Amino acid sequence: MSAPSLKAKLDGIFNAHMEAELAGDLDQTLATMAPNPHLVSIPTMIGGQGPRSGRMFYAKRLIGQFFPPDVMFETVSRTYSEDRLIDELIISFTHTSKIDWMLPGVEPTGKRVEAVFVVIVGIEGDKVSHEHILWDQASVLVQIGLLDPTGLPVTGAGAAAKLRNPGLPDPFFNEG
Template sequence: MPTTDLKSKLDAIFDKHVQAELAGDLDGTLSTMAPNPHIVNIPTMLGGQGPQSIRTFYSKHLIGQFFPPDVTFETISRTYSEERLVDELIISFTHTIKMDHMLPGIEPTGRRVEVIFIVIVGVENDKVAYEHILWDQASVLVQLGLLNPEGLPVVGADAVAKIRNPALPDPFFNGS
């Protein structure tokens, strides 16, 4: 089991990185990263490999459009090892801005979104070496009114409700 010191160290490294992203500080964000970082937003395949590609990704597709001002982050769990941390969290926001990293080509809809994210963060020499970011894009698209869930095995914000309350009924099997 990781020590409290290791947890505090990894928390500080990642929190500094996220705060720079949220502040729209390109150079501050890049200063929190290892010399040859990579990022993959898995549902959209957007991100970058290497310092120049990461700089381009952040400057053109993330800084200034990371999340709208009303974003909230609700941590469900955080798991640690010597070289990485894994976050399970709920991110809630109103889609009021362009968000290329998450919704490329989709204009703001003004709709509310709650979605579960899994963020795997690699750490190398006290810097963020990589981020592998996963979320249920179908759930997001249902909430934005861009995907009709009828007849499909997808849900909208009900996925978040089920994480908050696992006793909720299953939407497809009715307890059987």
């Protein structure tokens, strides 16, 4: 398959999946997935393995609470192979609602969050076979006020700013 048609195919598969998630449509989300999917939110270890567990994850932890209404997705890069795509993105939102897959047990804080994510999406045929979702949980916790960064090598929203502008100074190294 040529590179443009491979990209179009994988984009179409993943975009249909994301649209169903964002629309809060459990059955349509699951219809975009392979028969034996797995999902892992790495920092929280929340996800599902197989059709039953995957359905439970979506029904109890994601659909209806994926992100608050003001969520913005800013793609930094997307990489393709025959059976997966990898997104590097910045996700911004105001923590005005429960986000159980990302912040389990944390009540909305009303704080603005900007975090760097990496999402590895496996593709099997024309379905999503897996999602591995990684983000810097420490930077999120700093931004919502649950982690004091004093004396720690964590930055809060600075990580997203540095990704957008690699020329920003290193906050932990004084070149002078």
